[in-house]
Amino acid sequence: MKASLATSAALHALVLTWALVTIGSPESFDVADVEAMPVDIVPIEELTQIQQGDKKAPMAEKSAPVPTKRQDPVVNAENSGDNDVDLKTPPTPNEKPQNTETAAAPPKAEKALPTPDPAEEPVEQVQPSEPASTPATEVAAEAEPKQEVTPEATPEEKPAEEAPAEVAEAEAMPDNVPVPEIKPQPPQPQTAKTPDRKNEEKKQEKKQAASAKESDFNADEVAALLNKTEAKGGGAKRSTETASLGGKKTTGGSKLSMSEMDALRGLIQNNWSIIPGMADATEVRIKVTMQLDPDGNIVGEPEVVATGGSDAARRALAGGARRAILKSAPFDKLPKDKYDAWSEVVVNFDPSEMM
Amino acid sequence: MEQVGLAATADVSLWSLFMQAGFVVKLVMIGLIAASIWTWAIVVDKTLAFGKARRQLDSFEQVFWSGQSLEELYRTLADRQTSGMSAMFVAAMREWKKSFERGARSPIGLQMRIDRAMDVTLARESEALEARLGSLATIGSAGPFIGLFGTVVGIMTSFQAIAGSKSTNLAVVAPGIAEALLATAIGLLAAIPAVIAYNKFTADAGKITARMEGFADEFSAILSRQIDEKLQPRQAAQ
Numbered sequence: 001m002k003a004s005l006a007t008s009a010a011l012h013a014l015v016l017t018w019a020l021v022t023i024g025s026p027e028s029f030d031v032a033d034v035e036a037m038p039v040d041i042v043p044i045e046e047l048t049q050i051q052q053g054d055k056k057a058p059m060a061e062k063s064a065p066v067p068t069k070r071q072d073p074v075v076n077a078e079n080s081g082d083n084d085v086d087l088k089t090p091p092t093p094n095e096k097p098q099n100t101e102t103a104a105a106p107p108k109a110e111k112a113l114p115t116p117d118p119a120e121e122p123v124e125q126v127q128p129s130e131p132a133s134t135p136a137t138e139v140a141a142e143a144e145p146k147q148e149v150t151p152e153a154t155p156e157e158k159p160a161e162e163a164p165a166e167v168a169e170a171e172a173m174p175d176n177v178p179v180p181e182i183k184p185q186p187p188q189p190q191t192a193k194t195p196d197r198k199n200e201e202k203k204q205e206k207k208q209a210a211s212a213k214e215s216d217f218n219a220d221e222v223a224a225l226l227n228k229t230e231a232k233g234g235g236a237k238r239s240t241e242t243a244s245l246g247g248k249k250t251t252g253g254s255k256l257s258m259s260e261m262d263a264l265r266g267l268i269q270n271n272w273s274i275i276p277g278m279a280d281a282t283e284v285r286i287k288v289t290m291q292l293d294p295d296g297n298i299v300g301e302p303e304v305v306a307t308g309g310s311d312a313a314r315r316a317l318a319g320g321a322r323r324a325i326l327k328s329a330p331f332d333k334l335p336k337d338k339y340d341a342w343s344e345v346v347v348n349f350d351p352s353e354m355m
Numbered sequence: 356m357e358q359v360g361l362a363a364t365a366d367v368s369l370w371s372l373f374m375q376a377g378f379v380v381k382l383v384m385i386g387l388i389a390a391s392i393w394t395w396a397i398v399v400d401k402t403l404a405f406g407k408a409r410r411q412l413d414s415f416e417q418v419f420w421s422g423q424s425l426e427e428l429y430r431t432l433a434d435r436q437t438s439g440m441s442a443m444f445v446a447a448m449r450e451w452k453k454s455f456e457r458g459a460r461s462p463i464g465l466q467m468r469i470d471r472a473m474d475v476t477l478a479r480e481s482e483a484l485e486a487r488l489g490s491l492a493t494i495g496s497a498g499p500f501i502g503l504f505g506t507v508v509g510i511m512t513s514f515q516a517i518a519g520s521k522s523t524n525l526a527v528v529a530p531g532i533a534e535a536l537l538a539t540a541i542g543l544l545a546a547i548p549a550v551i552a553y554n555k556f557t558a559d560a561g562k563i564t565a566r567m568e569g570f571a572d573e574f575s576a577i578l579s580r581q582i583d584e585k586l587q588p589r590q591a592a593q
Contacts, residue, residue, distance in 0.1 A: 001400050008395035012388065020370050 057243035066243040073238055080239055256334070256341050263333060264345070272324035274351055278316065282352035284309035286321045289346050294339050296331035321349045372534045377512050383505030383538050390494045390501075391545035397487050398552045405559050408439055408484065412566060415440045439480055439563075440570050446476040447574060455585075462582045469578055473571045481564040488556050495550035502542015509535025 054066045065080030074084065256264070274281065290302035302325050306318040325347065334342050373384060418428065419440075429448040437445050450472040454465045513531020520527055 001396070004398075004400035004403065005392070005396035007399050008392050011395060012392050016388075020368070023369055 054243040065239045067240055068238045071238050071240065082238075256338060260335060260338075264331065264342075265347075267331065267333070268324050268328045268347060271327040272320060272349065274320060275316065278313055281309065281313050281317060284314050284317045284351055286318050286349035286351075287346060288321055288325055288349065289344065290325060291344055292331060292334075292342060294336060296329070296334055298326070298329045302326070317349070317351055321347075324349075369537070372530075372537050375530065376509060376534045376537070380505045380509045380512075380535065380538055383501055383508070384541050387498065387501055387505075387538070387541040387545050390498060391541070391548075394491060394494050394545060394549040394552065397491055398548065401487070401552070401556050405484070405556070405563065408563055411439050411441065412563065415444070416570070419444070438483070440567055442480060443473045443476045443567060443571055444574065446472045447578060451578060462586045465582055466575070466579055470571075470575055473575065477564070477567055477571055480567060481560065484560040484563055485557070488553060488560070491549045491553040491556070495546050495553050498542045498546030498549060499539070500542070502539040502546075505538025505542070506535045509538060 057066070068080065068082050070082045285307050287305045287307075288302050289305075291299040293299050302322060304318045304322045306314040306321075308314070309317075331342070331345075373381070376384065425448065429445065429452075432441050432445050433449075435441075447469050450469050451465070454468065510532060513528070513535060516531060517523065517528055
């Protein structure tokens, strides 16, 4: 036993010395300072959504198109430009710079009327402007009246750059001669979505109609026709900001922020009163869908759909929800630039959370 | 920041860790190292002893079953230092001789005496084989606890020191904890071989004892036959 004890002790001494010599002090962790990598969370909307701007401009914090010369704002204009009327077509450069007044937006010549009878004209002129729900490719039948009413139609030829050659031919024809076989002009790509343009046109058309009734000659109309030369295209949205990278138009996809949604919710909730203790009220769910115009007013009637609960509770709560919505209108606190996000609002009412 | 600088320059080698440790932790570490030395001493001793015992069993069995006369075998072994099977053989033969020298009357009594003598020898031999295995078991089971005790005490003191220094910087905390953990490491270092060795040696001792028991039974049977053969002619002659 003594021998093995000695052997064991010797072995331990050996191992300990070896450990002390070789293990020693471990390498200290020297952590090099690593530069923190900045990480941005980019929602896909930022990539798919194009902000209005200029294609050649550098990236900027705020999206803005090329600055326009004119600063008078045109309501609801979407396309950037110096035009009076918001048009989608790009502005064409003036070949002959003309010193024309740019007061009124002339109606666009788009389609030849099949019956160029002067007597019927006023009626026909007013009619096309009447329907409020004109489709996007609204065509204002305005080519002919000018020809007939105004003997001075010839000056149109000169500035009408966008008008194709057929128009020129048609206009060059002698006045007051019925031209039933006139070649219908191809409808221009111009679209007038915005209600304001319609209004403008409506006004003008009314004016024209009125003037046509009174007399054949009207200086305003002549001026308006002359001014048409200026409307070559381009939008009417003014901009003062420096141009930034972007497309022609802001595409949809803007979202209301949480705080904006909360504000909307709070607004409606304040006006929503529930009769306490109503049976089955907690099971009722009400969904209100409403269309809003850019000023925050409700367009038409809000559509109320109630589900669950008893019939009486459903009716009572649906009425309450509808009243709350109507009372809360107009929703003018909503950000105007995100109108596409709140043009249609769906509000879900859950009475169980109110009780 | 000053403390960080101090801690960074602190020596964290094994020896400095041991020297930095408190009195209790040092004691635990020394005790555990001693236990480890003892464990390995037993391991070396038992390995040698068991090897020797096995070799002796093999050689004895070879001699025993070689057809040699038992009287002759007894004469050669009687004066020697014997262990294992040979010790049992010598004890049985001695009892046999004594009984016949005095003129045994009852074969059953003689048989019983021989068996007793062999049992006693077997017990003594197996006790010798299993000697000190108990301490291996103790070290194996208590070693980690002793190490843990050292660690707990070490961490306790180092936390007290941290409380005194009013800094929770890892560089301040680390050396104390490393030093305390060293105690557990040594405890495990002593306990693991002890447990393994204990299991192995208990099994080995069991095997050797079983072999000796088998031999005892066989030898008892042989002697029983001999007794019958020797006593019956005598009874027939009377």
